[in-house]
Amino acid sequence: MGVQQQTDTLQGITPIDIEAHPREFNPDLDVDTMANATLTGVKKKMVTEWHRFDKILISVGIFFINFITALDSSATATIQPRVLSDFNAMTRAGVISTVTYLLIAGVRPMFAKISDVFGHLQALTLSMALHTLGFLICALAHSFSAVFGGTVVSVLGQAGYGTLVAIIIADILPIHLRASVTAYVSVPNVTNYYLGVEVGNGLYERWHWVYGILCILAVVCSVPAIFSLFRLDRRARHILRNLTVTEVNKSKRPLLHRFLGVLMELDVPGLILLCGGFIAILAPLGMQYNITYGWSSARIIAPLVIGVCALLFFVYYEYKLATYPVVPFRxxxxxxxxxxxxxxxxxxxxxxxxxxxxxxxxxxxxxxxxxxxxxxxxxxxxxxxxxxxxxxxxxxxxxxxxxxxxxxxxxxxxxxxxxxxxxxxxxxxxxxxxxxxxxxxxxxxxxxxxxxxxxxxxxxxxxxxxxxxxxxxxxxxxxxxxxxxxxxxxxxxxxxxxxxxxxxxxxxxxxxxxxxxxxxxxxxxxxxxxxxxxxxxxxxxxxxxxxxxxxxxxxxxxxxxxxxxxxxxIIVDDPGKPVSTLISDTQDTDNANSTSSNTKITNIITRLHPRQLAQRLGGSKN
Known part of the structure; x- marks a missing residue:
């Protein structure tokens, strides 16, 4: 769908509905932002009201997530020489570190997009599953290939954690508190550096146990955050169900159409181009091919050219073709x-x-x-x-x-x-x-x-x-x-x-x-x-x-x-006006199709402060 078609589809949303800083926001360039406002995950964020208990619980959950990720980095680095020597693979240590580096850098936009399309709960659950599965594979490994594969899977989960933690903190806290709270919940990054060394040294000869312990802790440490996000996700879905009473039930659409719709919302081509382009550029430098083969080598030039071309095509695709762009270039x-x-x-x-x-x-x-x-x-x-x-x-x-x-x-x-x-x-x-x-x-x-x-x-x-x-x-x-x-x-x-x-x-x-x-x-x-x-x-x-x-x-x-x-x-002028009235006020006099109905409802959501929305719908205060 091109830009003009997007503009027609999103006519129910006006530039004032989505606020940025007034001195820098350009209302003529916000088509992609209005498109992303119709994504389910984004709408959940807009209608969610974080109560005091929710904020405390999710902050504790983030603390424990940082605890396990910091312990993972330190403990696995400590036992890595022993793990590799058991499989006569000491020379492959650089491959593991480089692949880890590239994956953490490259897949971050994927988790941000999953959060926008489905919600924080789904993205964090996926991160926990990958992190745990990776540890389990390594704990049961009997070859270098198994350790390498488990490490890759685990790193994908770690990349998801790193992306989502910053996003969740930005969602739950006023902007002047975000940096200080981030510092509080990041304390394990310092303490677990030394704790991980001790754990690794203590189980150096039985390194399978290190991965087994991390596998268990990965689940336990994720429970508080997942429980808190589950409560909020359920509350947000309840609010959205009440708001979308006039929307055609999407579950009645054919399975193929729903699947293609999810792919379009995730912007899979854009993610492939963005992540692949960055990895292609970073890979030869991260593996230090410039030192081994020199800058004039095809091993350096080829991936750099491929990466640059992929990113250039990504810019064109996102700007001209993508319905729900990964990166709003405005x-x-x-x-x-x-x-x-x-x-x-x-x-x-x-x-x-x-x-x-x-x-x-x-x-x-x-x-x-x-x-x-x-x-x-x-x-x-x-x-x-x-x-x-x-x-x-x-x-x-x-x-x-x-x-x-x-x-x-x-x-x-x-x-x-x-x-x-x-x-x-x-x-x-x-x-x-x-x-x-x-x-x-x-x-x-x-x-x-x-x-x-x-x-x-x-x-x-x-x-x-x-x-x-x-x-x-x-x-x-x-x-x-x-x-x-x-x-x-x-x-x-x-x-x-x-x-x-x-x-x-x-x-x-x-x-x-x-x-x-x-x-x-x-x-x-x-x-x-x-x-x-x-x-x-x-x-x-x-x-x-x-x-x-x-x-x-x-x-x-x-x-x-x-x-x-x-x-x-955005707080509307009449805080006492019922949501049902606001919905009816935005509807056209003739029958609206499902797409325009959805965008008009999104218009309502982006105009309401979460507290107003919860009060009008009788939202829970627990």
């Missing part, structure tokens, strides 16, 4: 949204280009153990602390942009200080740790605040895909930064050593084998260390440039005031 005409996406890309580029080789750099230049290098890597802990600071600041000031700039300044200062703290043995471990902590806190503040700016700039109907796109930027910017850092590292570092070390020293082993490095003579180790320092300085300068570009992009962020109003919940 979002990119919102200045704040576009600038936030560009800024976040630069953030993650900076993070990967400056920190990708942190651990080997510390081990070589300071001649310390990998454990000490890990302890000095305080970025993750600092990031979560920064999320708290940024969340509290936005909660009490109801502003986001000023705090985003403070976080950006902290991050830039930390990256600049890296030039000193990574200048060799003249600095202490304490200085390195402090700089890493400042960098982590600054990144947590700015990424959280800019993310809230994204949510403030779009309508409630576009919220899920906006959050998903902002999350995908982490992988796009990250892989660009990773590709940049690896290209510089493998080309510059050897050139810094050529002609300086003794001819008996194997340069390749000196920069790739930590054991070989420690066996070198002291004077040769110093030469290698100087090469590391000079190469790292180049990467740090690239990071500084990335942060400056991010600052330029942040100039486009609008200074929204974060209010308690939910975007898209």
């Amino acid at each position: 979002l990119f005409k919102i200045r704040t949204f576009t600038c936030a996406i560009l800024a976040a890309t630069c953030f993650y580029f900076t993070n990967n280009v400056s920190l990708f080789y942190f651990n080997p750099y510390i081990q070589v230049t300071r001649e310390t153990s990998s454990r000490t290098a890990m302890l000095l890597q305080l970025g993750t802990v600092g990031y979560n602390v920064g999320m708290f600071f940024g969340g509290w600041a936005m909660q009490f000031s109801r502003r986001y942009r000023r705090w985003a700039w403070i976080g950006w300044a902290m991050w830039l200062i930390a990256v600049c200080l890296m030039i000193r703290t990574r200048s060799g043995s003249g600095t202490t471990n304490a200085e390195i740790a402090v700089v890493q902590a400042i960098l982590g806190i600054g990144s947590g503040v700015v990424i959280g605040c800019v993310g809230i700016g994204v949510q403030a700039s779009v309508s409630k109907i576009d919220l899920s895909i906006a959050i998903t796109l902002y999350g995908m930027v982490a992988y796009i910017g990250g892989v660009i930064g990773e590709g940049t850092s690896t290209t510089i590292w493998v080309n510059v570092l050897p050139s810094k050593l050529e002609g300086k070390v003794n001819s008996s020293v194997d340069i390749y082993s000196a920069i790739n084998n930590i054991t070989y490095f420690f066996e070198l003579e002291k004077d040769q180790r110093v030469i290698v260390q100087n090469g590391y320092i000079e190469t790292q300085r180049i990467l740090t300068i690239c990071g500084i440039c990335g942060m400056l570009l991010a600052g330029i992009a942040m100039l486009g962020l609008a200074p929204y005031q974060l209010s308690t109003d939910d975007k898209g919940d």
